[in-house]
Amino acid sequence: MNNTTNTYNRRSFLKSSALAGGGLMLSFNWITKASASEKLEAVLADQWSELTGYIKITPDNIIKIYNPNPEFGQNVMTSLPMMVAEELDVDWKNITVEMGYHDNVKLGPQFTGGSNSIRMYWKPLREAGAAARQMLRQAAANAWGVPIEEITTKSGMLHHSNGKSAKYGDMASQAAALPIPKDLKLKAPKDFTIISKSKKNVEGKKLVSGQPLFGMDYYAEGMLIAMIQHPPAFGMKLSSFNATQALKMPGIKDIFSIKLYEDGFEQTGFDTRTFNDLLVVVGKSTWEVMNARKKLSAKWEPAGDIKETINGRGGKKEVIVPGKLETTSAQFELMAEMAKKPAQELRKDGDPESAFKNAATIIERTYNAPFLAHNCMEPMNFFANVSEDKALVAGPVQAPGWIEPTLSKLLNLPPEKIEIQMTRMGGGFGRRAYGQFAFEAALISKKMKAPVKLIYSREDDMTYGIYRPMYTATYRAALDADKNLIGFHVKGGGIPEHPIHANRFPAGAIDNYLAEGWQLPTNITIGAWRAPRSNFNAAAEQSFLDEVAEAMGKDPIQLRLDLLKRAKENPVGKNNDYNPERYAGVLELARNKSGWGKTENSGYSRGIAAYFCHNSYAAHVVDMVTRDGEPYVERVTSAIDCGIVINPDAAINMVQGAVVDGIGNAFYGTLTHKEGVSEQTNFHNYRLIRHNEAPKKIDVHFVQNEIDPTGLGEPPFPPVFGAVANALYKNTGKRYYNQPFTNENNGDI
Amino acid sequence: MAKYNLKINGKTRAVDVDPSTPILWVLRDHLQLVGTKYGCGIAQCGSCTIHLNGTAMRSCMLPVSSIGKSEITTIEGLSEKVDHPVQKAWIEHDVAQCGYCQSGQIMTAAALLRDNPNPSEEDIEATMSGNICRCGTYLRIKEAIITASKM
Ligand code: FES
Ligand code: FES
Numbered sequence: 048m049n050n051t052t053n054t055y056n057r058r059s060f061l062k063s064s065a066l067a068g069g070g071l072m073l074s075f076n077w078i079t080k081a082s083a084s085e086k087l088e089a090v091l092a093d094q095w096s097e098l099t100g101y102i103k104i105t106p107d108n109i110i111k112i113y114n115p116n117p118e119f120g121q122n123v124m125t126s127l128p129m130m131v132a133e134e135l136d137v138d139w140k141n142i143t144v145e146m147g148y149h150d151n152v153k154l155g156p157q158f159t160g161g162s163n164s165i166r167m168y169w170k171p172l173r174e175a176g177a178a179a180r181q182m183l184r185q186a187a188a189n190a191w192g193v194p195i196e197e198i199t200t201k202s203g204m205l206h207h208s209n210g211k212s213a214k215y216g217d218m219a220s221q222a223a224a225l226p227i228p229k230d231l232k233l234k235a236p237k238d239f240t241i242i243s244k245s246k247k248n249v250e251g252k253k254l255v256s257g258q259p260l261f262g263m264d265y266y267a268e269g270m271l272i273a274m275i276q277h278p279p280a281f282g283m284k285l286s287s288f289n290a291t292q293a294l295k296m297p298g299i300k301d302i303f304s305i306k307l308y309e310d311g312f313e314q315t316g317f318d319t320r321t322f323n324d325l326l327v328v329v330g331k332s333t334w335e336v337m338n339a340r341k342k343l344s345a346k347w348e349p350a351g352d353i354k355e356t357i358n359g360r361g362g363k364k365e366v367i368v369p370g371k372l373e374t375t376s377a378q379f380e381l382m383a384e385m386a387k388k389p390a391q392e393l394r395k396d397g398d399p400e401s402a403f404k405n406a407a408t409i410i411e412r413t414y415n416a417p418f419l420a421h422n423c424m425e426p427m428n429f430f431a432n433v434s435e436d437k438a439l440v441a442g443p444v445q446a447p448g449w450i451e452p453t454l455s456k457l458l459n460l461p462p463e464k465i466e467i468q469m470t471r472m473g474g475g476f477g478r479r480a481y482g483q484f485a486f487e488a489a490l491i492s493k494k495m496k497a498p499v500k501l502i503y504s505r506e507d508d509m510t511y512g513i514y515r516p517m518y519t520a521t522y523r524a525a526l527d528a529d530k531n532l533i534g535f536h537v538k539g540g541g542i543p544e545h546p547i548h549a550n551r552f553p554a555g556a557i558d559n560y561l562a563e564g565w566q567l568p569t570n571i572t573i574g575a576w577r578a579p580r581s582n583f584n585a586a587a588e589q590s591f592l593d594e595v596a597e598a599m600g601k602d603p604i605q606l607r608l609d610l611l612k613r614a615k616e617n618p619v620g621k622n623n624d625y626n627p628e629r630y631a632g633v634l635e636l637a638r639n640k641s642g643w644g645k646t647e648n649s650g651y652s653r654g655i656a657a658y659f660c661h662n663s664y665a666a667h668v669v670d671m672v673t674r675d676g677e678p679y680v681e682r683v684t685s686a687i688d689c690g691i692v693i694n695p696d697a698a699i700n701m702v703q704g705a706v707v708d709g710i711g712n713a714f715y716g717t718l719t720h721k722e723g724v725s726e727q728t729n730f731h732n733y734r735l736i737r738h739n740e741a742p743k744k745i746d747v748h749f750v751q752n753e754i755d756p757t758g759l760g761e762p763p764f765p766p767v768f769g770a771v772a773n774a775l776y777k778n779t780g781k782r783y784y785n786q787p788f789t790n791e792n793n794g795d796i
Numbered sequence: 797m798a799k800y801n802l803k804i805n806g807k808t809r810a811v812d813v814d815p816s817t818p819i820l821w822v823l824r825d826h827l828q829l830v831g832t833k834y835g836c837g838i839a840q841c842g843s844c845t846i847h848l849n850g851t852a853m854r855s856c857m858l859p860v861s862s863i864g865k866s867e868i869t870t871i872e873g874l875s876e877k878v879d880h881p882v883q884k885a886w887i888e889h890d891v892a893q894c895g896y897c898q899s900g901q902i903m904t905a906a907a908l909l910r911d912n913p914n915p916s917e918e919d920i921e922a923t924m925s926g927n928i929c930r931c932g933t934y935l936r937i938k939e940a941i942i943t944a945s946k947m
Contacts (some may be wrong), residue, residue, distance in 0.1 A: 256874075365943075426835075704933060738921055743917075794866035
């Protein structure tokens, strides 16, 4: 059974190209792009034979596998090569893994985000391993004069029943010259020896010994440090500056202002800019630049409305960024006003108007959430070395292929003259899908005619971010006199987007259903933030369902299961984008594993929530106690269905991390503005969850199946909010409608 | 600018920097010892934790002028062969996600175990709550410290 569609694994063709070294290289081509052969030659050393862009083997049987995708803690450095190794038939302990070079022709989309890494590489990477194995077998068959069918492999060795055997390395160069096999048969899950067996992080040793892996650690001879002084508030711009004092400071090389984009520059959807005027300080060391920055005297002025040209997924459009200086409390008031006005209909089933008119009981609740900063532990940074005819940029970025065209335009260099190196990222959470910092670094390096590392201070990172939008949603449920759920209505809005996924549960399970959305513009930059939209919906919808269950006199898990049964057996409407069986599966698993309803757990205030997003299903039971007078989540039971789990131990780590992150943001996460100025600037006033606030226990259970794997970085995260809200109700007797779930935010008990 | 001879990881290193420069930036920018991380610069996150004469300290607010003859140990100098019990336990439990905070976590944990070889869960929580992990690896950090305490 395979319920997923994969937009990336449709291999358009297998490409082969002759290389200077005499070998032959295979590559799997997803997107049309000119071959960057110059880059490849630089990568290849003489002794390596390359079998597919992902695998290199030396005559001494050293086998190297490239991880194609940027690593931000989701552990793709380990899990993606595991998929290659599985089909290649090699001993995992003899494999060397390296971060891949950037080349979307050879190494696929190379994009980390949307919980897509495993899903989009599942087929291509196993095919790469299988293709290489078959070519090695063919080379041995040719050398020994026997049919390929008689050649077997085991742990990096080739064998024939006549007693002959050879290492992969012995046959690698001949194999690399062979035609590319077609119709590759891949292993059945029951035959996996590497996939689904826990493997340690291949960078574990480097990480615990402080090796330079991150963008912040990047060093090049003669490198200068740059920082940018941004306007103090969203909606402001640079008017003038005086750098006389700052330039006298030790170590300072230059201070100047430049524009990020020239007027009319056509931005892609991921070219989001926080500010366009960059007041830049460049010097020899970070501390010197930080000190000089304090001596700058700059004048700022209102930027007014700004016109941007965005050519994103929805096609080309002109966007007006409003100039108003925004204040969070006023923004919430504005949202409440907007919520009363007519909105865009997103989905309608049956006759919701009549259902609500005829209802015996109507439950109506409104949920709100503020902006959130990503707060990646490693602040934004990037290295660039730009000269007249080429550029090297290096750093932490989730989608190098997305920044390349923009760099090319900004630097006026063809893409093949731009090398992008991917460093390990100290967190991403969506923030590093936007390459503004790379563009800034490149422009600064070009101006300085020197290698430059741009660093954001924590304050820069937090106050000039690309945030999670502000959201609101009003949910309404109509019950008849027998307490049957006969109508459901959600109207959601946000700054600058609404959060509604109209075709998700409970759509499909209720006869009369209406979903609507509206949005308000803003000059505060927003973007993808761990499980966009879902991170709000799962809180609102899953708390609301808890209240509906209570009004119906039903167990909250049972209500969901009943609705899912309806969606499975007799779905309402079309395009329901979840699988009711898998959704019910995680609820049932969570119910069983948590001992839901068992008396031994009666000492806990328990909350349940489940959600489907990014192609995977997750449910959590949160067990709350009162500790030192405060609600505290002591235990969590998590049930996940993401299909085949590649690296179980690492997957558990990620789910536990998502649970901790969810609890932290549910209780504390908020970024507010006053007249465009961020009121939180660093970790002393932006509260992140700490060690003593994390649960003592998080039990993670995976639904065991053989469904093609889907993602895990995001799906476990959103339902944590809902489960926490529902446990809070049990613990305090009060419903928490506003994030973060503080009392001051939710009225007194 | 002023010249300092710093004792770092058992070696003497000479630097010529402004006296106000925090040790964090001396290590990172002037000595290319980049295992010690910048996370906040205001002693809130613990990413920059080093040992000063064996005591865990935040290096981001520790000016070079205040060091004198004190011995600095960074993550790079915690062990020669990456075999300090805390490092071994960290690998055994595969603690890291992004890994950025982990140098600081490890240095804090190593100092804790030096002072308190058999910490209770409460001791661990109290000490480790000064170190933020944005990826949420706290459960494994605790497990790894307990494992290390038994090595
Ligand atoms: S960088 Fe020193 S405590 Fe955060
Ligand atoms: S592992 Fe990412 S911040 Fe701790």
